Amino acid sequence: MPPDPSEDEYQARRAALDAALSRDWEKVRAAVTNVVARKIHRGSPEFHDVVHETLGTTLEDLLKQAAKYDPDRDVVPWAARFAMLSLSEVLRKRGRRQQVVAAADLGEAWESAVVSYHSLEEERRREAAEVIQAALAQMKPDQRRIIELMDLQGLNYDELHAAIGGPRGALRMRVLRARSAFGAILKRMCREEDSQ
Amino acid sequence: MTGPTPRDLKIARAEIDYLAALEAGDLEKLAALWHRAESDPDLTAAFLGLSRDLEAEAAAEQDSAARPADESATGAGTFVPDEFVVAAAAPAFAPPSAADPHAPPRAKDVARRVKEEAAAGKLELSPQDAAAVDSLLDRDDPLPDLLAMPAVKRWTESLGVAVGKATLLAFRDAAITLSFTRSETAAGPPPTANFLAAREARPASGRARQAPADPQSPGGPREKSGDAPETEPPPEAT
Numbered sequence: 001m002p003p004d005p006s007e008d009e010y011q012a013r014r015a016a017l018d019a020a021l022s023r024d025w026e027k028v029r030a031a032v033t034n035v036v037a038r039k040i041h042r043g044s045p046e047f048h049d050v051v052h053e054t055l056g057t058t059l060e061d062l063l064k065q066a067a068k069y070d071p072d073r074d075v076v077p078w079a080a081r082f083a084m085l086s087l088s089e090v091l092r093k094r095g096r097r098q099q100v101v102a103a104a105d106l107g108e109a110w111e112s113a114v115v116s117y118h119s120l121e122e123e124r125r126r127e128a129a130e131v132i133q134a135a136l137a138q139m140k141p142d143q144r145r146i147i148e149l150m151d152l153q154g155l156n157y158d159e160l161h162a163a164i165g166g167p168r169g170a171l172r173m174r175v176l177r178a179r180s181a182f183g184a185i186l187k188r189m190c191r192e193e194d195s196q
Numbered sequence: 197m198t199g200p201t202p203r204d205l206k207i208a209r210a211e212i213d214y215l216a217a218l219e220a221g222d223l224e225k226l227a228a229l230w231h232r233a234e235s236d237p238d239l240t241a242a243f244l245g246l247s248r249d250l251e252a253e254a255a256a257e258q259d260s261a262a263r264p265a266d267e268s269a270t271g272a273g274t275f276v277p278d279e280f281v282v283a284a285a286a287p288a289f290a291p292p293s294a295a296d297p298h299a300p301p302r303a304k305d306v307a308r309r310v311k312e313e314a315a316a317g318k319l320e321l322s323p324q325d326a327a328a329v330d331s332l333l334d335r336d337d338p339l340p341d342l343l344a345m346p347a348v349k350r351w352t353e354s355l356g357v358a359v360g361k362a363t364l365l366a367f368r369d370a371a372i373t374l375s376f377t378r379s380e381t382a383a384g385p386p387p388t389a390n391f392l393a394a395r396e397a398r399p400a401s402g403r404a405r406q407a408p409a410d411p412q413s414p415g416g417p418r419e420k421s422g423d424a425p426e427t428e429p430p431p432e433a434t
Contacts, residue, residue, distance in 0.1 A: 005354035031230075037254060038221055070407040077233035077240045091223075103220035107209035118199030154199055170256075173249045179212050180219075 005067050014066045020075035021062070022177055029055060029077045034084060039096055050090055057086040106183030113186055114151050135185045143178035151182075207242050214243060218250075301339060301371065303355065307332035309370040310363070325363040332357060339371050 005013065032040075033055050040047045061070075061082045069078070105144055113135070116128030132152070136144045142164070149155045161171055200208070217225040233239040278376060307329045313319045321329065330353065334352070340351045348368045352359065359367065 027244055027247065030251055031243070034247055034250045034254075035218060035221075035223070038218055042254065042258065073234060074237065074240050076244065077230045080243075081227045083229040083233070084223045084230060088223040088227075100285075103213065103222035103225050105213060105216040106216045107212035110212055111209045112215065114199060115205065123217050149198070167254060169249075172245070176211055176215055176246070179208065179218055180215050181211055 009136050010067050013069045013071060015064065017020050017066050017075065020069075020071075021059075021079070024074075026078050027076045028058070028140050030059075030074075030133040031080045032087060035046055035084070039091060046094075050087070050094070054083060054087045056089065058083040061086060065070065065074065070172035104184070104187055105178050108183075108186060109186040110151075110183035113182075117152060117172075131186070135182060135189060138185050139178075139181060142174075143181050146175055146178040147182050151179070203238070206239055211242055211246060214246060303332045303335040303339070306339065306367060306371045307335070308364050313366060313370070319362070319366050321363060322360060323357045328357045328359045328365070329367075340350040396432055 016192060031053055036047060036050050036054070057080065062079055065082075089119070102110055106142070113132055116124050117132055119125045119128065136147060139147070145164060146160065150160050153165065157171060157175075161168055161174070166174065208233070214226065214229050216222075217229065230240075230243070233243055310319065310321075310329050314321045314329075335355060337355060340348065348371065349364060350366065352364065360424075
């Protein structure tokens with residue numbers, strides 16, 4: 001267990017935490033509001049209440065943990081982790097945790113398919129291509145095209161934008177949603193194969 | 197492999213998992229992903245970019261949802277004064293905090309919050325303190341700049357209110373929470389420095405500072421489900 005920091009060191013960490021929060025709190029708020037919005041409609045008064053209660057609780061926790069704050073690291077992920085756990089508690093108290101389900105590991109399925117597709121081993125690449133084609137056939141056309149261009153042909157964001165058009169600012173989310181949909185289909189195919 | 201680099205894959209995979217956890221409401225997984233980001237600046241940047249994009253997406257959705265509603269409410273060629281449009285859109289009995297959640301808190305906001313906490317059983321108010329809090333429910337006085345206990349005590353006295361220590365602590369904590377969470381304005385970052393610096397000085401014992409002194413206050417020890425990031429990181433979701 002690390003030794004307790006000296007008074008001077010504690011005050012320095014506290015001041016650094018204060019400065020970092022003043023600068024970056026809005027980023028933590030954005031992360032919290034995005035998560036709350038998945039549970040509670042943004043137009044509802046309860047939405048603001050939950051965001052406020054979560055941020056207030058997070059702040060209290062952060063202050064209690066000031067001695068452990070590392071000024072050399074970004075405060076946002078550290079605070080965001082506290083915020084997610086605070087939100088968990090706030091929602092639980094409000095009886096809203098029953099709807100929570102564990103998220104499927106879609107990223108793993110996506111990564112596995114893409115890595116196999118670009119593998120140097122001929123057999124592995126061929127098998128992956130068959131699975132990928134079967135998954136792509138189940139996708140919406142616009143999402144399928146994004147996967148084909150970005151993940152299989154290797155286009156970057158600028159090239160992809162030139163190819164498919166649409167608002168540039170929304171491109172990243174379109175790619176992410178396409179990849180999530182692709183991962184979900186691959187995951188489902190795996191489950192179906194396992195059950196047979 | 198001639199496709200994406202391992203680094204690209206790692207970031208993209210984490211982004212997919214973040215979105216999946218967000219959609220599922222899997223807060224433990226989100227916490228675990230942020231824990232990973234603590235030691236990975238690229239991952240932090242990716243999650244922050246994702247947050248920004250989601251905010252932009254939500255704003256665009258709200259805009260597109262609001263536009264047809266406004267048009268149908270007013271009708272083509274019909275003049276409707278703005279105040280009627282606003283009144284029609286606003287909930288009839290919305291609390292003031294819902295009407296303008298970003299307005300700086302006033303004495304009445306803090307008093308309302310303290311009353312809510314008392315009603316929820318988090319705080320016990322003596323009849324005198326309850327009457328004192330009630331007397332602030334229609335006061336528009338701004339909060340003091342610093343929210344240290346002596347400053348809050350002087351401020352309540354200047355309003356002609358005298359309450360016990362536990363109520364004063366609850367009042368101070370409610371003021372801190374409201375000040376902090378309502379202060380996101382277009383003008384810039386929240387003024388955390390004022391009230392963070394005004395918090396009680398560090399206790400002499402390192403152990404003592406891990407637990408607030410007054411369990412009655414909203415900032416006191418709260419019920420935890422055992423997943424607080426005190427010393428152990430949250431378990432990685434599988």
